[in-house]
Amino acid sequence: MAIHAGDADVMPLGVSAMQQARTFPWPGVAIAGAACFVAGMAGTNIWLLLAIFLVWSASLYLVTATPPAPVAAPAKGPFTQATIGELIEHSATPLLMTDRNRVTIANQAARDVLGEHILGQDVRVAFRHPSAIALLDRKGPGSATIHGLARRKDIWRMNRQEIDDRFTVVELINRTAEAQISRAHTDFVANASHELRTPLASIIGYVETLREDGNVPPETQKKFLTTILSEANRLQNLVSDLMSLSRVEAEKHDEPGESVDLKPLVEMSARDAAGAERFERIEFGDLQPMTVLGDPRQLEQLVRNLVDNALKYGSADEKVTVSLSETSDGNAQLTVMDRGEGIAEEHLPHLTRRFYRTDPGRSRASGGTGLGLAIVKHIVERHRGRLDITSKVGKGTVVNVRIPRVAQESI
Numbered sequence: 001m002a003i004h005a006g007d008a009d010v011m012p013l014g015v016s017a018m019q020q021a022r023t024f025p026w027p028g029v030a031i032a033g034a035a036c037f038v039a040g041m042a043g044t045n046i047w048l049l050l051a052i053f054l055v056w057s058a059s060l061y062l063v064t065a066t067p068p069a070p071v072a073a074p075a076k077g078p079f080t081q082a083t084i085g086e087l088i089e090h091s092a093t094p095l096l097m098t099d100r101n102r103v104t105i106a107n108q109a110a111r112d113v114l115g116e117h118i119l120g121q122d123v124r125v126a127f128r129h130p131s132a133i134a135l136l137d138r139k140g141p142g143s144a145t146i147h148g149l150a151r152r153k154d155i156w157r158m159n160r161q162e163i164d165d166r167f168t169v170v171e172l173i174n175r176t177a178e179a180q181i182s183r184a185h186t187d188f189v190a191n192a193s194h195e196l197r198t199p200l201a202s203i204i205g206y207v208e209t210l211r212e213d214g215n216v217p218p219e220t221q222k223k224f225l226t227t228i229l230s231e232a233n234r235l236q237n238l239v240s241d242l243m244s245l246s247r248v249e250a251e252k253h254d255e256p257g258e259s260v261d262l263k264p265l266v267e268m269s270a271r272d273a274a275g276a277e278r279f280e281r282i283e284f285g286d287l288q289p290m291t292v293l294g295d296p297r298q299l300e301q302l303v304r305n306l307v308d309n310a311l312k313y314g315s316a317d318e319k320v321t322v323s324l325s326e327t328s329d330g331n332a333q334l335t336v337m338d339r340g341e342g343i344a345e346e347h348l349p350h351l352t353r354r355f356y357r358t359d360p361g362r363s364r365a366s367g368g369t370g371l372g373l374a375i376v377k378h379i380v381e382r383h384r385g386r387l388d389i390t391s392k393v394g395k396g397t398v399v400n401v402r403i404p405r406v407a408q409e410s411i
Contacts, residue, residue, distance in 0.1 A: 094109040203228050286325055322335070
């Protein structure tokens, strides 16, 4: 039997009538009286017996009382479209509800993807995608993968669930990031395999020639061995950079907390990168004392990579300028400037990609692995900094790295 909200006012009266209808526990009272009588015959004090009789009788009266019936809470009405709309409005997952293929509810996430105009529109017109329309016209629940729903390279998983003959719920799950990560991993493995295969093929070819031909002239042998050593060093550098990139990526979400004095670190790292044979090309500009929160090992690697790149790709008879200054907003700024051929504008957005080279032949000839700036980018990101690269063809390239500075009083 259903209980309505209006019944709550009547229920206390029914409980009172039930309590009044209960019978007095005469048998229990009789037993109490008999027990007290026997105790009185044994010489127990009459006033004590009277008190015991009264308490006993009262307790029997109370335990026979009927407990009050629970009062039912007023029944709440069913969910409405308005309450469902409020419930899903702030969900991060795009959700829609349709009434006979007409969009009646679309949360903010769905409106961001498909547009504000979709409310009241035919859901098939709102999606305008063959795979989506085929799913929406199908009977029963289902799902489909939708490419290019909002942007050309977007990938969405669309799920459809029927509530009844009229209402249907549509859910959209963004799979774009997963696809991009998978594609990046595939490209990375392919590029790494290619980079490893090239020097290995050269080494194997020269070694086979030396082994099978015992009459190779000494000058040719020396040339072959020099090439083998060069390619082996290239392999070693590539493996070292791959391991460095892996470590930096694994740590990029761990914010460093060690106070680092940048001035001596920059001087030492720049000299290490140049070595004795190229040190004369290093020119130190203004090196201001700067302290940052960082990882000294990674900051040294950052400076070495930038200086090494500038020395490799700058003009051999020109200086590479390294300076350390304070920006207008109080950050530390490392600047490495070369005076070389420069980089065409279309290449600048891609320089920090793994294995990207503006001139593959020149880069490999100079011993570059194509990973130096990718490592720099991840180090800068871990230090909550910013990397800017500007270049003019025929004039050279300037790389600026900005890292938040630590105030002296907080050290």
